[in-house]
Amino acid sequence: MAKNDLMGGSLWDEYSDIVADRMNNPRHQGEITEEECNKNGTKLIVADFGAESCGDAVRLFWEVDSSDVIKRAKFKSFGCGTAIASSDMMVELCVGKTVKQAVKITNIDVEKALRDDPEIPAVPPQKMHCSVMAYDVIKKAASLYLGVDEESFEEEIIVCECARVSLKTLQEVIKINDLKSVEEITDYTKAGGFCKSCIKPGGHEDREWYLVDILADVRREMDEEKMKNAADAVDGDFKTMTIVQKIKAIDAVIDESIRQFLIMDGGDMEIIDIKESDEYIDVYIRYLGACNGCASSSTGTLYSIESTLREKLATNIRVLPI
Amino acid sequence: MNNIYMDNNATTMVDPLVLEEMMPYFSEQFGNPNSIHKFGTSTHPAIAKAIDRMYSAINAGDNDDIIFTSCATESNNWVLKSIWVDKILNGDKNHIVTTEVEHPSILSTCKFLEDQGVKVTYLPVNEKGIVEAHTVKNFITDKTALVSIMWANNETGMIFPIEEIGEVCQTKGVLFHSDGVQAVGKIPVDLQQVNVDFVSMSAHKFHGPKGIGALYIKNSEKLTPLLHGGEHMGGRRSGTLNVPAIVGMGKAVELATTNLDETMSKIAKLRDRLEDALLKLPDTVVVGDKNERTPNTFLISVRGVEGESMLWDLNNDLIGASTGSACASEDLEANGAMIAIGADVELAHTGIRLSLSRFTTEQEVDQVIAAFNKATVRLRSISSSYAKVQPTKGGEATECAIAH
Numbered sequence: 001m002a003k004n005d006l007m008g009g010s011l012w013d014e015y016s017d018i019v020a021d022r023m024n025n026p027r028h029q030g031e032i033t034e035e036e037c038n039k040n041g042t043k044l045i046v047a048d049f050g051a052e053s054c055g056d057a058v059r060l061f062w063e064v065d066s067s068d069v070i071k072r073a074k075f076k077s078f079g080c081g082t083a084i085a086s087s088d089m090m091v092e093l094c095v096g097k098t099v100k101q102a103v104k105i106t107n108i109d110v111e112k113a114l115r116d117d118p119e120i121p122a123v124p125p126q127k128m129h130c131s132v133m134a135y136d137v138i139k140k141a142a143s144l145y146l147g148v149d150e151e152s153f154e155e156e157i158i159v160c161e162c163a164r165v166s167l168k169t170l171q172e173v174i175k176i177n178d179l180k181s182v183e184e185i186t187d188y189t190k191a192g193g194f195c196k197s198c199i200k201p202g203g204h205e206d207r208e209w210y211l212v213d214i215l216a217d218v219r220r221e222m223d224e225e226k227m228k229n230a231a232d233a234v235d236g237d238f239k240t241m242t243i244v245q246k247i248k249a250i251d252a253v254i255d256e257s258i259r260q261f262l263i264m265d266g267g268d269m270e271i272i273d274i275k276e277s278d279e280y281i282d283v284y285i286r287y288l289g290a291c292n293g294c295a296s297s298s299t300g301t302l303y304s305i306e307s308t309l310r311e312k313l314a315t316n317i318r319v320l321p322i
Numbered sequence: 323m324n325n326i327y328m329d330n331n332a333t334t335m336v337d338p339l340v341l342e343e344m345m346p347y348f349s350e351q352f353g354n355p356n357s358i359h360k361f362g363t364s365t366h367p368a369i370a371k372a373i374d375r376m377y378s379a380i381n382a383g384d385n386d387d388i389i390f391t392s393c394a395t396e397s398n399n400w401v402l403k404s405i406w407v408d409k410i411l412n413g414d415k416n417h418i419v420t421t422e423v424e425h426p427s428i429l430s431t432c433k434f435l436e437d438q439g440v441k442v443t444y445l446p447v448n449e450k451g452i453v454e455a456h457t458v459k460n461f462i463t464d465k466t467a468l469v470s471i472m473w474a475n476n477e478t479g480m481i482f483p484i485e486e487i488g489e490v491c492q493t494k495g496v497l498f499h500s501d502g503v504q505a506v507g508k509i510p511v512d513l514q515q516v517n518v519d520f521v522s523m524s525a526h527k528f529h530g531p532k533g534i535g536a537l538y539i540k541n542s543e544k545l546t547p548l549l550h551g552g553e554h555m556g557g558r559r560s561g562t563l564n565v566p567a568i569v570g571m572g573k574a575v576e577l578a579t580t581n582l583d584e585t586m587s588k589i590a591k592l593r594d595r596l597e598d599a600l601l602k603l604p605d606t607v608v609v610g611d612k613n614e615r616t617p618n619t620f621l622i623s624v625r626g627v628e629g630e631s632m633l634w635d636l637n638n639d640l641i642g643a644s645t646g647s648a649c650a651s652e653d654l655e656a657n658g659a660m661i662a663i664g665a666d667v668e669l670a671h672t673g674i675r676l677s678l679s680r681f682t683t684e685q686e687v688d689q690v691i692a693a694f695n696k697a698t699v700r701l702r703s704i705s706s707s708y709a710k711v712q713p714t715k716g717g718e719a720t721e722c723a724i725a726h
């Protein structure tokens with residue numbers, strides 16, 4: 001939200017002139033029949049994507065010759081102006097290409113071809129998904145022609161179809177830039193900035209991957225990594241300390257996290273000595289006041305002192321009361 | 323060719339007679355009505371006249387209040403939020419009953435109240451597009467603080483059985499609010515005849531100015547103010563009175579409600595002529611029975627033609643229409659009323675609302691018929707719904723990836 005978002009109703013102003021022109025006069029609207037193809041000795045492929053009940057539908061017609069080249073293409077479309085314009089441009093981009101080349105056409109190519117100015121998007125963000133349909137129907141047609149599964153054309157998992165941002169890219173960008181919110185992800189990658197379906201469940205389309213989940217997963221991974229690194233760092237540091245530094249470090253941890261609980265119960269403790277072997281760092285302590293001789297001083301209390309020191313300083317610390 | 327406006331449920335042209343009455347209150351009689359000097363007091367006769375006109379337009383009693391607000395959105399927010407404060411936060415109620423087809427100013431406010439812990443029941447409409455009184459009755463509990471049901475729907479024009487719902491609410495002892503925005507000035511609204519505690523109104527829907535609305539409050543029922551401040555309007559709604567707009571609303575409501583039957587039967591005749599002509603196109607449906615709708619409105623579905631495409635073609639022919647509520651015209655989703663009615667999901671994306679006014683002419687109707695026919699032929703010639711060659715085996719659309 002900002003100054004430019006304060007007024008509604010500018011939807012159509014954001015369509016490029018090419019979009020408007022293609023909506024008013026689609027060049028490639030129409031059908032190709034089996035008879036025409038039989039006469040030309042070519043193959044007819046007809047593929048549907050979407051349905052009227054979804055709000056968008058397109059039927060793509062390809063006439064393919066014996067060397068896999070798309071000689072002619074047509075479309076029929078149920079949808080808004082941008083859906084019709086995108087279908088028209090998509091068909092234009094197919095003609096003259098081999099089927100395998102056509103599969104490489106993406107919705108981004110279609111949208112770019114509809115721009116008046118290479119720097120200014122052809123359609124407003126919420127209409128970007130219309131060109132995705134144009135891309136999906138190409139894959140469908142190609143899979144029919146080549147007799148392979150549609151999935152096989154996709155080399156990576158695409159999370160945001162409008163901006164074509166892959167799962168891998170998102171994971172990397174979140175990690176490298178330490179992103180903390182979906183808004184930041186959108187700023188960095190454009191993912192989620194268009195039809196918004198991929199942000200979270202319940203949007204315009206159901207998706208397999210959602211930005212909120214990806215963000216949560218990557219953040220959790222990053223946190224775990226950070227914790228592990230921190231633990232490693234402490235371990236490393238403690239080992240290289242001199243004996244006096246070690247005693248001070250142990251004292252500091254006891255002051256910070258342990259002593260208050262002992263004092264609450266009317267007791268205290270002091271460090272007597274530290275002995276290091278290859279395997280263990282043995283910390284000899286003596287209980288003072290109420291702790292001295294109390295039942296848990298050799299069980300619960302001892303255990304919590306030991307585990308606190310292990311967690312904060314080194315995993316091979318043993319605490320031995322005398 | 324001239325511009326033709328067929329979107330009068332979104333807003334209307336200010337009647338030149340209304341504008342004329344408003345004019346002196348901008349630069350001549352500009353005083354603040356709360357000032358005790360004559361700059362202020364000289365505005366009082368005009369305000370009193372506007373108030374009188376409002377009371378007689380809806381036949382309000384002297385013990386009732388009609389409070390001017392900034393718009394019907396404010397009136398709707400005021401009722402819902404203050405009932406929440408008065409009856410739920412500071413009372414023993416916790417429930418509001420409304421419908422699925424209310425204007426966003428009701429629905430979003432209810433969603434907000436739900437976030438605050440209020441229980442809200444959204445009643446579905448029947449296949450005719452209305453909610454019946456016995457349905458309302460079944461959902462009122464002893465915890466219900468308010469029933470809020472619109473008088474007429476903005477998308478379909480369907481008129482709700484307000485008299486019967488009012489009786490149900492009275493019997494049950496529950497307060498009843500009705501969003502009367504699409505009713506006042508289109509159908510008779512007589513508040514001596516029906517039991518409604520609160521009615522929201524908006525001037526720009528009946529040829530008055532934008533930025534002024536009102537809330538009718540029966541028997542001056544207690545309702546905590548939404549806008550606290552300098553004790554304007556008897557302390558019920560603060561903010562310096564918008565004198566020219568109040569004057570305009572008064573004049574507009576008078577013009578819209580005197581000779582209502584005559585004006586509306588004239589509009590209905592034009593509407594019917596348009597509707598009947600468009601229904602001659604194959605595969606078209608109109609929602610709801612003519613006689614149960616506001617006289618100026620219909621929502622038509624044209625199979626195979628997506629709503630925004632139709633608006634585009636009509637706009638190219640200088641005709642302004644809508645796919646539903648103007649507020650929703652920029653989002654991607656289907657027509658709420660169509661979905662609520664349970665019309666074939668397919669219809670939800672093909673609805674076009676045409677709404678006339680007393681300024682609509684016969685000649686305009688004929689131009690719209692011609693343009694609508696032309697657009698339908700063109701868009702169906704492009705439409706996949708009317709394609710003849712069927713998909714290659716395996717090339718059918720197997721699933722709908724879009725959830726709406």
Ligand SMILES: Cc1ncc(COP(=O)(O)O)c(C=O)c1O
Nearest residue numbers: 393394395425476501503524535
């Ligand atoms: C049924 C209904 N209620 C409320 C409103 C909101 O009115 P206003 O524009 O005065 O806030 C509208 C108009 O958009 C409406 O049609």
